[in-house]
Every structure is written in C-alpha cells, then in structure tokens.
C-alpha cells in the first residue's frame with residue numbers, strides 16, 4: 348500500500364527497496380488498484396496476498412484496478428520529475444473490452460461532472476492515431492483521417508443520471524433533485540456515491556403508511572451522521588447510483604451502461620479501424636441526460652456531414668413488457684425513430700445494407716420515449732442527416748442496466764463495416 352505510486356515505482360526501479368522486485372529484477376508496473384479508503388485498501392491487499400498465483404493473474408480485475416500504461420498520468424509525472432524514462436516502467440497492455448466496460452461503468456460521472464470518465468477515455472486514446480481535443484464544454488473529440496471526403500460524427504455520452512444535493516437539514520439528512528430522468532421506484536434502499544468518497548442510503552418519509560409511490564421530494568439521503576456539521580456533502584454536490592458491475596452469463600449488468608457501453612464501443616471501434624476514406628469524428632459527449640447539450644456544441648464545431656449516436660434502447664422482451672420487438676442478444680438496433688428524432692432513411696438503409704453484407708445480426712428500433720445525441724446533431728447548423736445505433740438494454744435508468752455482450756461485439760462490427768468504406772447518402 349502506498350500513497351505516492353510514482354515514488355514507490357521509482358524506488359522499485361532503482362532497486363532502493365528490498366523485496367521481490369529487486370530479487371527478480373522486475374522493472375515494470377503491470378497493475379495497481381486505487382482506493383479512497385485506507386481500511387478498504389488494507390483489506391484488499393490482504394485478500395490478494397492470499398490468492399494463488401493463477402488467481403492473481405486471472406482475477407485482478409477488481410473495482411479500482413488499473414493496468415498501468417505508457418503515457419499514463421503517473422508516467423508523465425515521473426518523466427516531468429526526471430526520475431525515470433517514462434517508457435521504462437509502464438506497461439502497454441490495453442484493457443480488454445469487458446475490463447474496459449467495467450472500468451467505465453464503475454466511474455463516477457453525473458452530468459456536468461464527467462471528469463473521471465473523461466480521464467479513462469483520454470487514457471485509452473493514448474497512442475492511437477486519432478487527433479484528440481477537448482471541447483470548451485468538456486466533450487472529447489478524437490478525429491481519425493482528418494480531411495477525409497465525408498465527415499462522420501459518432502457520439503456516445505460520458506455522463507449518467509444521478510442526484511444533486513439541494514438542502515441539508517440540522518440532523519445531516521440531505522434532500523436532492525434528480526439529474527436526468529430518475530425513476531422514483533428504483534430509488535428506495537439504493538445507495539448514492541459522491542466524488543469525495545461519501546456514500547448515502549436513500550430513505551423515504553412515512554414508509555409504512557403510504558398508499559401510492561412517493562414523489563422525489565419525499566426522499567432523503569442518509570449519510571449516517573447526526574448533525575449538519577458532520578454531513579460530508581454540501582448543496583450542489585452531485586452523486587451517482589452505487590452498484591458494482593456484474594456478469595450474468597452473456598449479460599453484463601451495472602449502473603450507467605447508459606451510455607458507458609456506447610463509450611466502450613466507440614473506443615473499441617477506433618482501435619480496430621485500420622483504414623477509412625471518411626473523416627471519422629469519435630465524440631465522447633457531456634450532459635446528454637440533461638438535454639443533449641455536449642453533442643449540440645460539438646456538432647456545431649465539427650460540422651459533420653453525417654451524425655450517428657451510439658446509445659442504449661429499451662427492449663420488449665421481459666414479462667408483460669410493452670410491444671416492442673427489440674430483444675437482448677439479437678443484434679444491435681438500427682434506430683428508425685424515437686421521441687427526439689426521425690432517423691434519415693438513407694442512413695437507415697445504408698446501415699441495414701452493410702449489416703446484411705457482413706452477415707451481422709441487427710434489429711430495427713422504433714422507441715416510444717427517449718432520445719439520443721443524434722437529435723441534437725440532426726438539428727445543428729443547416730441540418731445534418733443523422734441516425735443511431737442502439738444497444739438493447741433492459742432496466743434503463745435503474746442501477747441495474749442489463750446489456751448482452753454479443754450485441755456489444757456486433758455493434759463494433761457493424762460500425763467497422765460502415766466506416767471502412769465511403770459513406771455517401773445519395
């Protein structure tokens with residue numbers, strides 16, 4: 348356990364500390380875990396120590412785990428301090444898709460506070476051929492093949508739904524407003540996590556004598572304290588729902604699959620896109636859940652010819668669900684319409700043709716409610732023909748959003764099939 352990772356790595360590299368690194372001439376940091384809480388860190392270290400070597404190698408993907416890479420913040424800090432050649436000790440292994448999804452969904456990023464997610468995205472973009480910039484609002488733009496004939500903007504949003512503290516009473520209970528659409532039915536008993544490490548349970552007034560579901564204004568945050576002075580948050584602090592990542596068969600479950608799954612798909616597509624005649628603008632947007640704000644300004648700045656959002660969609664495959672043919676595991680859904688947008692039919696046709704030609708399963712989506720970044724892109728400047736590729740997702744906007752890994756992989760394949768050839772909408 349160490350407070351300064353850079354110093355610890357430097358000591359091991361210079362063999363100024365005794366132990367296995369000196370004994371076996373180990374010079375590379377492969378893996379580390381970040382912990383906010385010293386007791387949790389101690390417990391985690393003790394647990395790992397007890398594992399067999401094979402388990403250590405296979406099972407180190409835990410919350411907070413980070414595979415150290417070239418150009419990581421720590422490596423740069425080391426280089427700046429002249430302690431070591433940054434190439435010397437970092438490790439270039441890129442996170443495999445499932446581990447990347449896990450890292451993304453466990454990051455904290457309610458709308459307007461996407462910093463943690465942005466850091467992961469920037470980290471994953473290190474070493475790619477893309478030209479990377481950050482918009483004034485905080486969205487990340489990664490441009491591939493700048494100057495290509497057709498400018499194609501792909502958008503996935505980094506933010507997630509959450510809560511913002513609006514009042515703290517004298518006993519330390521806090522009231523909150525929702526960030527984005529928060530379903531009151533999923534709040535009770537759930538936990539909320541804040542960027543400073545604080546955790547709260549959501550409680551409700553008059554729990555046993557109510558006949559109808561409470562309104563959000565009847566809920567409160569309980570931080571386990573008994574005075575306002577001890578309350579670890581203040582008015583304006585934002586929290587996200589607290590749920591770890593879980594794998595159930597082929598399905599992945601977590602909070603904020605909406606839309607970290609889109610972020611992971613864009614990163615993987617960028618990584619595997621070896622060549623394209625188009626200028627592809629991979630855009631990781633901010634503030635989608637509060638009104639597609641980041642996509643609007645990025646689309647204005649990037650001036651694309653075609654826009655595609657990659658986001659989640661509802662399904663109709665659970666008991667007594669509404670009538671919607673989209674099912675988990677049957678392929679990514681090509682959006683035809685949602686509440687915010689009618690997709691350009693030429694783009695819908697093109698996506699269908701490319702999916703068929705490459706034998707990639709797909710579904711067609713008409714969603715009654717909801718919208719995506721594509722709605723903002725479409726109405727930018729003089730108008731941009733737009734569409735969306737959706738990942739079927741059960742229990743959207745709850746702390747247990749469920750997607751199917753096969754849909755995720757097929758979405759990457761479909762985007763690659765689309766982008767590898769020229770995109771023209773005639």
Ligand SMILES: [Zn+2]
Nearest residue numbers: 605606658659
């Ligand atoms: Zn979304």
